[in-house]
Amino acid sequence: MIYRVLIFLFGIKVALVTCQYEDKKVGLDKEKYRIRKWGKLDKSISEASGLALNGEYLLWSINDSGGGAIIYETTREGVLKREIPIPQASNKDWEEICRDDNGNTYIGDFGNNNSTRKDLTIYKWDGSKTERIQFTYPDQIEGKKEHDCEAFFWTKDSLYLFTKSWESPAVKVCRLYVLSDQPGLQVAKKIDEIWLKAQITGAAIRPDKKQFALISYGKIFLFGIENQNINFQKPQQCIKIAKKQTEAISYDGLTRLIFTNEQRGIFAFDTDLTLP
Template sequence: MTRLPRELRENSGIESTSSDGTVWAINDSGNNNSLYKVGRDGSLLREISIRHSENTDWEELTKDRDNNLYIGDFGNNDNKRKDLAIYKVSDVNNIHGNTAQAEKITFEYPEQKDFPPKKKHRYFDAEAFFHSGGYFYLFTKNRSKPFDGVCYLYKIPAVPGHHLAERIGEYTFCKDKDRCRITAAAISPDGKTAALLGHENIWLFSGFENDNIFKATRKENIALEHYSQKEGLCFTDNHTLLVSDEEEGSSGRNLYEFRLPED
């Protein structure tokens, strides 16, 4: 579709809050605590610095129905963080100026007792979540050695305060860590389809009746036939996904459009 601006070499999350083709994006650890607005042609339209926030390891971006954005600061490669956070940026389409204030939501995994746990129990990294019905649904990125392919699904209230994340589901994708670690998540505007991203696959879940999307009656694994460090995913409508990847050498830092088949 287009190349992202150089400022987003390490982009880690994208979200769409309008129908004009623009997207919001963030970078991960070691970069500014900023939101970037990008045009459909890849041009950088805005950079908004987020006050009262710290980019320890920003890994995901999602929104609610009021176009409030939520930044997932829960990257946890070594499974030793005790400061997992989500930042809420209100009414992002009506921010004036180049700064905005964030509300902070914090959480922890009740199952984690050691920081870090033994390598075979390192299930507490995450790069994927979405907002739905007043809750966040967070999908873990498996760091276990040996890699067992399990992804855990957690539910977290989307309100200020400190929360214990509730584990509500699990799913084994595959035993290949390069292909089956989950790097982003999104839910369609009608709430009927959840999408999860890997470096070369998109998994779709539909026909779920409760919080555990892994109990969906329809599951589809779509091979993208292109391997890169894909980390950003969002819906623009019920049948269109945007995907972004990080820069690697002379490749990457792209924004792709993917159309889902309509029933």
């Protein structure tokens, strides 16, 4: 009962978010799209925190902290097709999943709410064996809760990570870091940062590598990519979605975005179909 009340209150809070700050201060134009509910994830996916596409018709999802080391493959309507155990892996705080152009899957075990973890890990799975990318942040300050991470994507042999801040100001910093996609111990390289009135909870890159999307609780942000440089210098759109605890997003072709929330809802919209 208490959980339902908290989700209800959280839903009200998300419904009240706007793109006003990002429009005026960041240059992300407000835009409206017709958002459709496609379906609902299977009950086994109780805290969907990442999303990737497997071919044209299937979704891959993962559970948040404490779940099994499992990828859940579903139809686009959420019907469970199979559970895929990831060998030599454990789920301490899985937050994101993505795939590269060579058939590898990356799972981010880097949830870090208190910014105190010393075992930040990205699992690299090629379909049989699992390797580890372990990393640290070069600028993490003890006592500052600014290096949680729930969002990343792969491109150009690299992984791009977007941090989430738990510090008290309403406008929060999101930092962008890059890692090599090769296993081993690394220090993340900081590329850019941006201040948003939102906590970033998921990320995806468009298949043509000309745009990337960030999702938060209640909003999606789109940024352009110029000369293959991943940064915040080309802000495009802020889209209000207000669909509760949204934590996972993926591109479906060049114009469609699919996202899920931790209440198991599956949603989609097309960026070539705007509302008046």
